[in-house]
Amino acid sequence: MTTLRLFLVGLGARSRVWRQVIAAEPRARLVGVVDADPDRAAAVGAELGLPYATDLALLTARVDADAVILVTPPSGRAPQIKAACAARLAILAEKPLADSVPEAASFVAMADAAGISLMVGLNFRYLAVTQALKTLFADDRLGPPAFGLFAYERWRDGRQPHINRYPLTMQHPMLWEQSIHHFDLMRYVYGAEPLRISARTWNPPWSMYAHDANVAALITFANGVEVTYQGTWAANRNSLDFKWRTDCARGIAVQADMFGDLSFALRDDPAPTPVTLARHEPWISDATGLFEAFLAHVSDGAPLQCSGADHLQSLRMVEAVSVASAKSQTITLNTPPAAEPGCHRLQIDQVQPERRNKG
């Protein structure tokens, strides 16, 4: 059995999950680590007994590897993507791929031109609850989904020492860091692309974030599903409340926890029926599923999942929400045959938003 030789770039909060997942996988091993902070790079390199550097290109010049996991903030990743392509390393990059649609599209084009696989870390797709929800809609018991309510309400204390700090100062932290997962899940589970988005983002008076911690959106998907979305990192109770309800032709499906708690009911059922889910460890099982898909692709030639090109569609939703809010307009994506009155078509790829990550 050959083992996949990996570099881990970015040794902050999220890297702890990746270190645990890689350590548990006999078909892969770390062969070097990178962090822009020289003390952090040296400390982790010493702890793991591995070569380390402050820049990926410096490491690829002296150590051979097969793939890289990018766990850096989404701003300023161009040198890392270039270095990975130059060294012919398959890339697994944490979401969001970049902090603007044009930059993310340029990374997808760069990897494509170099013949390098680019996967994005959309770990929530690999939860048992996500797979079960997708199956529920596919097996026709409930009939086709028609409309949904997706609510994610969290008091996220961004000053805690064990989490990243850059969202405190970036533009649209909730949208780019968190809603991106939710929009990806909607596209994945409903199996449809968005057509129209109207939205409002704002920052509650007590928010610790410099920019908008609240996102409200109405999203129309190409298969007719209408979703009402509310996401916040500034809910005013120290908890994480999650609810994703979908009303279908014959009944409803309700996911009541970010990691599980799925049930369904037909219209006249007296009580919902819980769906039995495989055991999972939050953050670890989902990242493990994602990593196994990456390994299957790179090592065994399985089709690439969560591709960078696919991720661009979710990033376009993110961008559309911020533009819809700023301009008080409905934004049309994936243009239907004829534009509707009062609906403003936007070429999201041409929008040059302000740099999002100031941190």
Ligand SMILES: NC(=O)c1ccc[n+]([C@@H]2O[C@H](COP(=O)([O-])OP(=O)(O)OC[C@H]3O[C@@H](n4cnc5c(N)ncnc54)[C@H](O)[C@@H]3O)[C@@H](O)[C@H]2O)c1
């Ligand atoms: N999928 C998930 O569930 C999930 C969860 C948390 C974070 N993330 C994502 O992971 C990424 C990193 O988040 P984090 O929480 O680890 O952030 P963090 O700020 O805690 O850590 C980032 C690390 O990257 C280093 N770094 C910055 N620029 C670099 C560069 N050019 N080269 C090398 N190292 C550099 C920093 O010094 C820091 O150590 C983000 O994209 C974030 O959205 C994903």
